[in-house]
Amino acid sequence: MLLVRPCHSSDLEAITALLERSGLRLSTLPRDPELLAERVQVSLESFAQSPSRQGKERLLFVLEYSPGNSDSDRDTPQVIGLAGIDVCAGNGAPFYSYRRDELIHASHTLNVHNRIPVLYLTHELTGSTLLCSFMLHPDWATSDHRALLMCSRLLFIQQYRHRFADTVISEIQGVSTEDAQSPFWDSLGAHFFAMSFAEADSHSAYRSKTFIAELMPPHPIYVPLLTPAAQRVIAVAHDQAQVNIELMEREGFSKGPHIDIFDGGPTYECPAVRLSATNPARIKQVRFGGHNAGQTYLVANTSFQEFRCALVRFSDGLGDVIRIQETVAGLLGVKDGDAVIYVPFKSGGR
Amino acid sequence: MLLVRPCHSSDLEAITALLERSGLRLSTLPRDPELLAERVQVSLESFAQSPSRQGKERLLFVLEYSPGNSDSDRDTPQVIGLAGIDVCAGNGAPFYSYRRDELIHASHTLNVHNRIPVLYLTHELTGSTLLCSFMLHPDWATSDHRALLMCSRLLFIQQYRHRFADTVISEIQGVSTEDAQSPFWDSLGAHFFAMSFAEADSHSAYRSKTFIAELMPPHPIYVPLLTPAAQRVIAVAHDQAQVNIELMEREGFSKGPHIDIFDGGPTYECPAVRLSATNPARIKQVRFGGHNAGQTYLVANTSFQEFRCALVRFSDGLGDVIRIQETVAGLLGVKDGDAVIYVPFKSGGR
Amino acid sequence: MVIIRPIEPEDIEALLDMASKAGVGVTTLPPNRALLEAKIRVSVQSFSQQIPEDQAQYLFALEDVDVGRIIGVSAILARVGQQDVWYNYRVSTTVSTSRELDIHKCTPTLYLTNDMTGSTEICTLFLDPDYRHRNNGQLLSKCRFMFIDDHSNLFASKIFAEMRGVSDDQGRSPFWQALGHHFFSIDFSEADYLTGIGQKSFIAELMPKYPIYLPMLGAEAQAAVGKVHQQTRPALAMLESEGFNFNGLIDIFDGGPLVEVFVNSIRTIRDSFNRQAFIVKHVDTDVRNSAFYMVSNRSFSCFRVGLITGDAIKSDTVSLSAELAERLRVNSGDVVRLTALRDPRQRRN
């Protein structure tokens, strides 16, 4: 049985193991155990709606596999995935991106008409809701698991729409070479940060972002002055990220004008209202019973702090009630008569 | 009877008369007779799809009132309105706007967190399809006439979708004082153009836009450095433009991030695909007949060059045919058996 | 007799005394014992080369040797902007022309720069009000150029000084009101104070980075750009006579001018010459008919400068009284450097 739920302190070890297995760039997730523990603590406070976290909520969800009855060999649940939501991108500090724009340089006399792409440093996305820290254990990276982890986050946002920003964004890893070098960084950031891409990336995960304000060049960048290699990767996603992009596009996301200031990777955006338009959720009362058969739905309870979301099969009718087996309901923390929220589940990715 | 059709050379006098009655700022329409004649010529060539106009098509429509049979006193049709479409904003040259953005200036030490609005000079809207030159004779400025003139343009774009850009924009007149001064201009453009707002505005109508490239300050503008009066009118529409805005919003337009570089007026935008989503057109075959009764539709023929559009009442059924009286069909230039395109008509504005 | 020498730790009481006389407005000499002690410490380390050359700050004291007490100070910062960031606005010109419209318009434009980074600043000139005779201020200021040229490897080729900008009786700066005010959410005196004590990171965080078109700041702020406070005019005139020029750089807070000069164009340096010291019991001098000359011992750690009159200067030698020679730590036959205290050239017609 698979379950998405808020991250607990006890998950720390499992997350550390996950991070070690992951090759993906996760600038929002430090590998340092102490900082990671702090990060989990922030998530706990955020789910508990601690007033001190107001406007800086950073939620972390885990995807947990529990063997269930049918598999008595392995009886402890195992964390196989992680996903985060920063309620306000920047978490109270400026959130940096480059915005792609074009200027036209035209001369009648010389019969020249050049469209010159330009990158503007902007804080425009500050305060948007940011999807982040997405990670699946390589051994469990199936399309079902991916879709479950991704869509449960979106269902959560749909359910608590008023707690999130009007725009939901996700930064996609940009192109890097085999030896983990970023052509975009080498042509731009490297000149100003006096460090490698990997270093900058890890600083950005470990430390406050003040160093970006201090070191990032404020003036617009003319794209033709970047190296050809850097120009080629602007707003281009890393191959490994394609499968997530397809999933997000299905849910209503599209590539926006912003790119990552470090590696030039694209940002995908979605107006929060479009989430429910694309995949509208229904809310009904649960009655114990049913046969765990029918269509597969992504079902969540209606608790913010004790959020649980799982894949459940049932037959949805015209009435106000759906029937779910008691064991499954227990997993979701739902009692007979409680409400649940659900959307039809489509597997996704490769 | 009211008819929207392409502007002819013979309309020149009527348009001149119209312009004299109009108090609105129409930077795309010069009052100089020679330049106006040239402008009409450009429209004729644009409707004729002259290759020399490729990418610089500027279409002008007139709204014509013909007394018809019931009113024999006044037998010549009268031009009571005008509306234009620039297929590619800028018409081959850069199209200037300011884009509103924000930068965050924050200091932990001083406990300061300022969101500083900034205006970036941009050519981003260059090549969009621009609605322009909208004008109604004050004596005929009813909500029906307004909606007819506005929506027939949009129906035309919907019909020839592939000939227009993906985004349709409209610049709305900004706030000016009673003596035709613009607070935004006085605080910004006036410093660089060494002329009054009215002069700059008329240059922009009469001449090539080269002078803007030459005189407009290229660097971003910090909004807090503008006068309070100028800050207050950023992206605020002139009172007189409210009624048009309401009409456009109904058709799918919304206020975008761009403003006019001279008076700070807002730009309204609409993805072209949304036009058909908001008000989808149907195409059916015409049969002469019917009783000029039923719902009111905006009906147009299917000719690009000889476009005609009028309000017609008929009863639309499930079949592929609609019945229209022969006199009305004649006005639209439609023969029995020809196709027409139509959308339900809603009166609009005040 | 007055003598220029490096400041010493024992000078702290006299310095504190002077600082309390300085009053507000002279932010570089706050009457704060800990701060002044720190300044003296850095200077002592600089003269004994115990800190990196580019962080050196030299403090020169003017001593009235008759009463054995310092009556003025002046300073050189070897290289600014090495530990922190040194900001100025550059007043640049943006020209826009349109032949079609027959327009040719110059718009002064402010660019935030760090262009003085690595240059040498002269600063902190203060003279006890009781000693404001004609020569003391000149000597305090110009002795620094004697030092700079004899140890030019320690300094930049560009020397500059920042001049206090325009403000009213309440300390309100029209330039600050029109610009900084909108971005800093603090007032001018606080910003000035924070900068004075070296806390400057808030500038990077809050200062607008894009160029500012000056006309947008209004007439009053524009009028203050590159202008000095009334009390600063004499200091400006003196530096101008030495070859310093306003070259477009201003203070980011109050818009006051920065004046700069290449070291080889400084009048004191250009016109200086060397002579062998010839020590005599007593030098007869007619002060009314002879101009004053600075005489330096060319030393680094024991740097001394005194004043003599021109009639003591011969073609190869200069006569120094035994008392002055002792104060200068000069022996007979040593080479000393001389420069007229004031530019002897008359303005040509």
Place this chain on the structure above:
Amino acid sequence: MVIIRPIEPEDIEALLDMASKAGVGVTTLPPNRALLEAKIRVSVQSFSQQIPEDQAQYLFALEDVDVGRIIGVSAILARVGQQDVWYNYRVSTTVSTSRELDIHKCTPTLYLTNDMTGSTEICTLFLDPDYRHRNNGQLLSKCRFMFIDDHSNLFASKIFAEMRGVSDDQGRSPFWQALGHHFFSIDFSEADYLTGIGQKSFIAELMPKYPIYLPMLGAEAQAAVGKVHQQTRPALAMLESEGFNFNGLIDIFDGGPLVEVFVNSIRTIRDSFNRQAFIVKHVDTDVRNSAFYMVSNRSFSCFRVGLITGDAIKSDTVSLSAELAERLRVNSGDVVRLTALRDPRQRRN
């Protein structure tokens, strides 16, 4: 004997001759009769004050009076950027620091400026290769400073010269390749030519307006910034000895340096003095033991400069041979201006 005088319409053939010897690279003296005639016409009008002062362009000819033919020219543009727009890049410094990460980084940054607008340019120095003796080039160049100071109301307080930047044998400029190339869609020589003939509006239309971070242009272009072409080094050295300094402004196309000076710091002007002319039949002179001096008649429309040796200079007068006096249009008793052709100061140790 050589004499500096304003150019005259009759000089056109000699000028064309010289221009054809100049070859490529000297874009200010193209072998084009119409263009050169126009240049002479503007100069004649300038010397007779028939055009507005701020549009004046003065062309000085060096005449070998023995053969009655001009052998070199040099020019002054009274005020640049009055009709068109005068562009430079300013090499500015952007400093970014992060205490947290212990980073202190200086990034040279290019700002497009029109800061020289209204300043006075010296340009178009050309000397016939057959006359490249030691003094002729010096005289052609420095006579202009004599003119500027005696008619200083016609000129700006800042004087500058643009120096040819680095390019290879094929005329390829690394700076252009890294910057202009991306924006102009034409090649360097064409851009240079268009600018030379005064067609500069394409710069406003195509030039990038935002600051350029220099490291993004690559090492070769960076190395060329503020550097002169090898052939231009002697000219640069001469201007530097007069007090000109590179102060951060470069050519927008090839990155060559602009050197500037405030008029009161120019060596020729600073060290000049006046004497009454005393006309003698013949001046005996020992060229080997005496330095050369420029002598100017201080006239505007009949401006003349000649060379004499220093032994002719007395405390109040200067002896001029009758021939020279005639060439200078000077009568006995007239006041003339003198300056050493070269700076007599030795570099101090």
